[in-house]
Amino acid sequence: MKSTRSLIPKVEHFVSDARIAWKVLNGVFAVYKPSGVTFLNTRDSIIHRLCEDLNSMHVRPPIQHVRIEGDTTKKMKVVTQSSYADHPLVVGPRYQPKDFKLSAANYLMTDSSGLLICGINNGTKWIQKLIDSKPPISYKVKGILGQATDNYFKTGKIVEKSTYKYIKRSAVDKICASMQAAHQRKMFEFCGLDMQSQAAYELAVQGLVRPADNNIPIVYTIKCVDFKSPEFTLEIVAINEDEMYLKTLVHELGMQLHSVATCTQILCFRYALFNLDLALLRKHWGLQNILDNIEQCHNILDQNRCLLKQNNPILVKQDN
Structure with a gap:
């Protein structure tokens, strides 16, 4: 470069x-x-x-317009003025x-x-x-437990409510770890490799593995960085994702916790070498x-x- x-x-x-x-x-x-x-x-x-x-x-002044004036039988003069x-x-x-x-x-x-x-x-x-x-792009995604909307976001119409007081931080961390492992497994499955194989290790040490197909979203990291029931914040590092996919992750988290959840905020805080500062x-x-x-x-x-x-x-x- x-x-x-x-x-x-x-x-x-x-x-x-x-x-x-x-x-x-x-x-x-x-x-x-x-x-x-x-x-x-x-x-x-x-x-x-x-x-x-x-x-x-x-700014640049108007170009000059040149005009020749006078009697053609006599000496003429050249006049310039703004065009x-x-x-x-x-x-x-x-x-x-x-x-x-x-x-x-x-x-x-x-x-x-x-x-x-x-x-x-x-x-x-x-x-x-x-x-x-x-x-990869890093996000902080906020959600709220106990309610689900028709568009998976807080602006939508609430279509379902559920209990959430039994949900603890440890349960959220466990589900996040499970979702992250599932995405890592999917990435190596695309290569036709077993995650426990030597070939998978050699591929991983070369750097981040990215799908050639831009339509395949991959989550590299998903972890809970704040939990104050019913609200929580996830830190997600992903590629090929879009807004709806991030909302779906929050919805899926709620389902795996045997409750429901809705996304309330999506904040991009890092892209490549650049951060929010x-x-x-x-x-x-x-x-x-x-x-x-x-x-x-x-x-x-x-x-x-x-x-x-x-x-x-x-x-x-x-x-x-």
Whole structure:
């Protein structure tokens, strides 16, 4: 992997010229996506804020229109003036939403919140590299015992209630360990290997085993990190998961505890080399903060480029 230092100019001072800011607005940055907001709304909000900030700065003046005036039988004069065809009052602001390219490595859906890794303009190439590396994603998933809804989330209609006071922390830990072991077993079954075999050990020591099929979700870790009945918090590290799959894990946990459970929060707190500490809150989605965040994120990529180069995913296919 090439160094990113040559690609991302340093932004050590406040940028006042929109043309300079636009040139350095290329890279990867992290934001905090709130729950109840779609990715598209988040994307539109970021781009709208960037447009406002860029257009409020010193922008390129209108191009000059050259006109020749005077009697053609006499000496004529050349007059230059601002072209109305390039004036912001005619063509609109210099920077518009259609000028931006913005994509995300982890598309958090509506009910999910937390760390969202975005790439802007040329930074979308880095986003694709991150996606291709198939990094595991870490979540904190909260749930509540004793009630089940029709959509497995707190926003749904309650369709079932059950007792839960008999459930202890030890029972939750036991079920989590069982679910994690089942997923590890499934991963090695795709390889046609016995978990107790030498071949399985040699495959495991090479690094994280990832399914070649992106439609196969795998949970690497699931553990209970907080339990205050009826509420609990799970820490889940997974790949190829989606929002509904995480909600289903909470529902399945409730069923195995001989009760019911509903998911109340999904928080992404780590993606690849990035953690939640880097994420910009909505009030900080301004141009200068994003430029500073791009530099921070690319310093992380630069410092870990050797690790990323060596951490090629070990892909396994399911036997027919």
